[in-house]
Amino acid sequence: MTTKKKDICILSATHLRGPNIWTYRPVIEAVLDIGALEEFPSNKIPGLYERLTTWLPGIIEHRCGVGERGGFLERLREGTWAGHILEHVVLELQNLAGMRTGFGQTRSTHVEGVYKMAFRTREEQVGRAALQVGRDLLMAAIEDLPFDLEAKVAELRDLVDDRCLGPSTASIVDAATDRRIPSIRLTEGNLVQLGHGAAQRRIWTAETDRTGAIAESIASDKDLTKSLLSACGVPVPEGCIVRSAAEAWEEAQDIGLPVVIKPYDGNHGRGVSLNLMTEADVIAAYELAARKGDSKSVIVERFITGDEHRVLVVGNKVVAVGKGESLWVTGDGKSNVTELVDAQINIDPRRGTTEDCPLNALDPAAGAEIILELKRQGMDANSIPLKDQRVLIQPNGNVGLDVTEQIHPDTAAAATLAARIIGLDIAGVDLVTEDISKPLSKEGGAIIEVNASPGLLAHIKPANGPGRPVGKAIIDHLFAEGETGRISIVGVAGTKGCSLISRLIGALINISGKETGVACATGLFLNKRKVTDGDCANWEAGQRLLINRSVQAAVFETNAKAILTDGLAYDKCAVGVVTDLHGHEELAPHYIDSPEQMRKIMRTQVDVILPDGVAVLNAAEEAVVDLAELCDGKVIFYGLDPLLEAIVNHRALGERVVFLRDAHIVLAEGDNEAALLPLSSLKPAKAAQPEIVLAAVAAGWALNIAPELIAAGLRSFDSSQKATY
Incomplete structure (x- = not known):
């Protein structure tokens, strides 16, 4: 007899990508x-x-089943088992790594000592890594061994930085979630689909599928941008393009000192030098700008006195305004410039090298703009300023102060006009003015740049406030009020003819005028065309339909095994069909050993029905009938016998049912009945499977397809269609 060890063995770990048990x-x-x-x-x-x-001191915040702060610690004191403890350790590790999560559950199985433990994760690889680290940490705590938590959390944090959505994109996706708009991450980067099928929109951080390529090209051409703005009456600084240092100095004298020099095709402030007064400064600034840009062309323009501001324009509205501030250090007579920058500037928690930081950490020894600025003051990174001597590290920039409420309406109008002139739906309009609360014309201010794909983080995490809801503004720009980004989705779950039911429903939707996709065990279909042969009742095939921009409605077949191994391919559906709860015998590898456990699995199909949706349930299956109480929407029962208890009771409540009488398909709502068509009018293959036909008819009715179109769809449907490519 083998003696069991005090150990936690992870037998398997499955990523359930959609709604699940x-x-x-x-x-x-x-x-x-x-x-x-x-x-x-x-x-x-x-x-x-x-x-x-x-x-893990933060674990005090875990409420657990107790429902209040410290709830898990109470369970820990009283006595709980290792699987449950590991659940909370993994959740807390993800929180420490910067990926906030909160949901977890642990349940015993019929096998002694074996538990199923589920925990929420926003990114699969981070979750898997946290699971392994959590297991090792918990075993160290159990065995009273040392554990380098700081190093492990650092590794997890790096993984979060590499694999999770950046904070700007995440703010938009979170705003979409708040409006119940579904999202699909299309790459490992920040390309995200909002909505499904034909109703979808796409974002790439602060770019959308409304952001034109021509507009982006114009925005990257600083001289063309200024020409267009000036032609439309928007104030811009005088300037010109030069292609040599000598030409830069000559034009600087013509324009009048001081001047600004920047790359012709730069962005995000790289290679920009301000307030240049001498020939040496102009030449050095030209060399920097030529290196930072993609071409040797450089812009010399008049220096505008004032503070730099970044105005975020979304659609035709100003949604946030950030103000820049110059960065200085004060000498102590002992520390060099690099040490002073670390102690007085980089100590700001908003500064860092990750995407979570709205401001960059500064390196006086490596930042070309800083090196040039120090050189103008006769210093470098290793210089030691005198005690109380102020040294300019970075002029202007660092738009970390929120001044949205202060912008003058005329200045806001000029910024939105600038974005429209360039053609950008989302733009970062950079302007310089002494006082943002006054019109640009009165302050002698000017718009200096219009940028595509502007940074959002400084507006989300400003230095002086809670931040602006820029994610919500972008979602409201992409989706009008009332739009959800959803298409009509039907889920079909069970073992009784679900593939044929799915295809029949697809045919009924298609005949009603919608481009329709069907993913089922006999293939992937677009309208009446099979595009993929073989079993497509799976997550991957379902995603293919959801990302297809031509699809206006989609039907998905699923079963208990698919729910246990992947979850559903969609988050919510308009109609959910459940035929039966059979098949537990095949689920032993998933620790399912009784018919009663099937309810928890198959209820998933009913749980995801939208509040204005419909559950279509088989009235002949008592276990299926019992799922009706879980539906947030309406219920339609179907069955061969109009005297089935569920059908009789449902009609008595004035609700809808579908059944057979005298070999005719009948639609009934309360006491009202309408004969749809006789089974004899259908092709023999369908007439021989009336329960399947009734399920499809009920789903079509749930989607408000006209009865005459349902009848036409049933008559014309051909289940023998071969693959067409």
């Missing part, structure tokens, strides 16, 4: 064997509570 959102489900730890709940392991709370 645990929750509506993606989770990782781990199957854990805790061995002899089954006999040792937390209150029987000396020092475990103290070690865990020392390493």
Whole structure:
């Protein structure tokens, strides 16, 4: 007989990418064997509570089943098992790494010592890494061994930075979620689809599918931008293009000192030098700008006195304004410039090298603009300023102060006009003025640049306030009020003819005038054309339909195994069909050992029905009928016998049912009945499977397809169609 060890063995870890038996959102489900730890709940392991709370003090915020702060710690003191503890450790590790999560559940199985543990994760690889780190940390706490938590959290944080959406994109996606608009990440980067099928929009950080390529090209051409703005009456600084340092100095004298020099095709302030007064400064600034740009062309323009501002324009509205500030350090007579920058500037928690930081950390030894500015003052990174001597590190820039409420309406109008002139739907309009609360014309201010794909983080995390809801502004720009980005989605779950039901429903939707996709076990279909042969009742095939911009409605077949291994391919549906709860015998590898457990699995199809949607349920299956109470929307029962208890009771409530009477398909709502058509009018293959036909008819009715179109679709449907490519 083998003696079990006190160990946590991760038997499997499955990423459930869609709604599942645990929750509506993606989770990782781990199957854990805790061995002899089954006999040792937390209150029987000396020092475990103290070690865990020392390493993970934030775990006090976990409410657990108690429902209040400190709830999990109460469970830990009283005694809980290793699987449940690991759930909370993994969640807290993800939080420490900068990926906020909160949902987790752990349940025992019929096998002693084996648990299923699920936890929310926003990115699969981060979640899997946190699971392994969490297991190692918990075992160290159980065995009273050292554990380098700081190093492991740093690794997880790096993984979050590499693999998760950047904060700007995340703010837009979160705003979409708040409006119940679904999203799909299309790449490992920041390209995201908002909505499904023909109703979708796409974003790439602060660019959208409304951002024109021509507009982007104009914005990157600083001279052309100024010419267009000037022609339309927008104030811009006088300037010209030069192609040599000598020409730059000559034009600077013609324009009048001081001047600004910047790359012809630069962005984000790279290679820009301000307030240049001498020939040496102009020549050095030209060389910097030529290096930073993609061409040797450089712009010399009049220096505008005032503070730099970044005006974020979304659509035709100003949604945020940031003000720049010059950065200085003050000498102490001992520290060099680099040390002073670290102590007085980089200490700002908003500064750093990751995407979470709205401001960059500065390096006086490596930043070309800083090196040039220090050189103008006769210094370099290693110079030691005198005590109390102020040294300019970076003039202007750093638009970290929110002044949105202060912008004058005339200045806001000039910024939105500038964005429209260039053709950008989202633009960062850079302007310089002494006082943003006064019109540009009165202050002698000017618009100096219009940028595509502007940075959002400085507006989300300004230095002086809670931030502006720029993500919401972008979502409201892309989706009008009332738009959800959703198409009509039908889910079909069970084992009784679900492929044929799915295809029939697709045919009914298509005949009503919508471009329709169907993903089922017999293939992937677009309208009446099979585009992929083989089993397509899976996540990947479903995603192909959801990202297809021509699809106006989609039908998805699923089953218990698919729900257990992937979750549903969509977040919500208009109609959910459940035929039966059979098939638990095939699910032993998933620790399903009784028919009663099928309810928890198959209810997933009903749980995702929208509040204005409909559940279509088989009235002949008692377990299916019992799912009706879980539906947030309406219910239509279908069955061969009009005297089935569920049908009779539902009609008595004035609700809709579909059944057979005298070999005719009948639609009934309360006491009102309408005969749709006789089975004899259908092709023999369909007439021989009336229950399948009734399910499809009920789904069509749930989608408000006219009865005459349903009848026409049934008559014309050909289930023998071959693949066409």
